[in-house]
Ligand SMILES: [Zn+2]
């Protein structure tokens with residue numbers, strides 16, 4: 001997947017992509033089409049790319065183990081410089097292109113950002129009640145008869161670990177946005 005830049009005038013240009021996920025080498029858990037709105041702002045030796053994308057994926061819920069489908073959305077910015085790369089200039093979102101470049105390849109970047117958009121914590125919905133630690137019943141379908149006041153001791157270390165992990169994920173999620 002690429003955008004031709006050889007005849008691009010200075011200014012802002014918009015491009016829309018609607019392609020099968022396989023076109024950018026995305027496989028499971030992604031499915032269907034990959035949608036991207038790409039805006040290029042071109043000036044003499046520089047192109048700023050802003051992309052918004054959305055893609056469908058299916059996961060297994062971390063709490064209730066049911067499969068669910070979800071839409072992942074993300075955005076990113078890349079800056080392309082036409083010209084040779086100065087020594088030691090390593091920045092993540094900076095790309096140097098030969099002055100003669102006639103296109104920018106965006107398939108790999110779209111793929112990388114789609115992979116980054118996979119959440120650490122995968123829940124079918126925020127209010128998912130998960131499974132009973134004792135009998136394994138899906139509590140979204142209704143309560144079980146287990147005594148919730150006493151938890152099987154064998155599960156305690158695991159529950160604590162799970163809580164800790166979930167909290168970490170939440171903190172990370174917040175830090176990211
Ligand atoms: Zn769930």
Ligand SMILES: [Zn+2]
Nearest residue numbers: 132135144146
């Ligand atoms: Zn139960």
